[in-house]
Amino acid sequence: MRFTLSTEQVDFAASLRTMLADAKTPDTIRAWGAGELDAGRALLGRLADAGVMGLGIAEEFGGLGAHPVDTVVAFVEIGRAGVPGPLVESAAAIPALLQALPDSSLAQKWLPGIAEGTTLASLVLSPSVPRALDGDIADVIFHVDGDALRTGDATTQVASVDAARRLFETQPSDVLTEDIGAAADSAFDHGALACAAQLHGAGQAVLDLSTEYVRNRVQFGRPIGQFQAIKHHLADAKVHLDMAAPLLHGAAVAVAADSPTASRAISAAKVACGDATYLASRKALQVHGAIGYTAEYDLSLWLTKIRALVTAWGTPTVHRARIAESLRATS
Known part of the structure; x- marks a missing residue:
């Protein structure tokens, strides 16, 4: 479906x-x-x-x-x-x-x-x-x-x-x-889901900033976005973000349906969005170079936010453990 x-x-x-x-x-x-x-x-x-x-x-x-x-x-x-x-x-x-x-x-x-x-x-x-x-x-x-x-x-x-x-x-x-x-568990699930969505949006932001940058940054007489290696970096980030989106929306649907596996779906979304967004941030740094680190450049605001949000509302280890525990319980 x-x-x-x-x-x-x-x-x-x-x-x-x-x-x-x-x-x-x-x-x-x-x-x-x-x-x-x-x-x-x-x-x-x-x-x-x-x-x-x-x-x-x-x-x-x-x-x-x-x-x-x-x-x-x-x-x-x-x-x-x-x-x-x-x-x-x-x-x-x-x-x-x-x-x-x-x-x-x-x-x-x-x-x-x-x-x-x-x-x-x-x-x-x-x-x-x-x-x-x-x-x-x-x-x-x-x-x-x-x-x-x-x-x-x-x-x-x-x-x-x-x-x-x-x-x-x-x-x-x-x-x-x-x-x-169970109220605390519900709070954690909803917080983790919102954090996953926040991460996904931040990943799209750094991808958009990178795309704009490579269109305008000229090296060797032409925009660096025309180089195949740059295209591969950004395409890799885009694919990972696109693959995480169905898990994010699927987790929200599971919450609405009060699914018994909703917590597992939320953890899967948090891990996928965190991994995809962290990859996008690394690719953004690679295509920007050293300017991406500078506090005066807007990209740095999202790079530090992504680094913090990846471990907020449960680290990747915590959420992977929840997924494994849920799968063992249903096997």
Whole structure:
């Protein structure tokens, strides 16, 4: 069976891409990493106005109750633009966490504000998410502590290879609820799926930057994109990204169907998108040369983000282990 995006999903992606291109996100990324957050907060507000923050939130809690594929579509564009901030946490993982709790009171309290863009939330979910992204500016940090869900207080900032990825250690505080059961697993799955989509979009971004560069960079009297070796590098990256996309969309379909193998599908998507995007980043460096490393050149913003996202929301080793464990259990 062939799966394709609907006309509405294609149009949604196109509208987000146009909006984010107009926002000149490289400037926003650099400012966010320097602690100048106004432009980034304004951009997050625009994403909320476009419905992105409410995609994974049910209508009863002020969201859109959209299909998981819609969330994937949005996060591909977020990754393509390199938007900073705790988007995976606020728009994907935390809605899944709170809506999976037996008691809906926390969802009723926090999710309407997240959907509207008036509440920014972060999450600690050990061992794979041990620090709160942008914890210092989050209106609330949810800290999963064993079987209990607590609030958390941001303490020390921890450096990341991606300067715009502002990570904070947290101290668990008030208990919100106990015996959260499978809610933490749901949060991890939705966070990993959104992160995989973000990675895939970042991979497309570095491929687009590389394609534009080789069309304009002249060596030996002609654009280097005309050389066969350069074409092979970029074609290799394109093939790997294209092969990862069906796994990404298939995982979203599995989540929507509440498939018993949805977690395995998400892990497969995270590994495939991570591998394809990391390959694309290496190819981008090869065709750009030393300029690709420089902080002043926009490519570097995506290279560092990709390096951080490959291990975020579960390392490749963690997800490969989940796939192997699932296959053994069903064999």
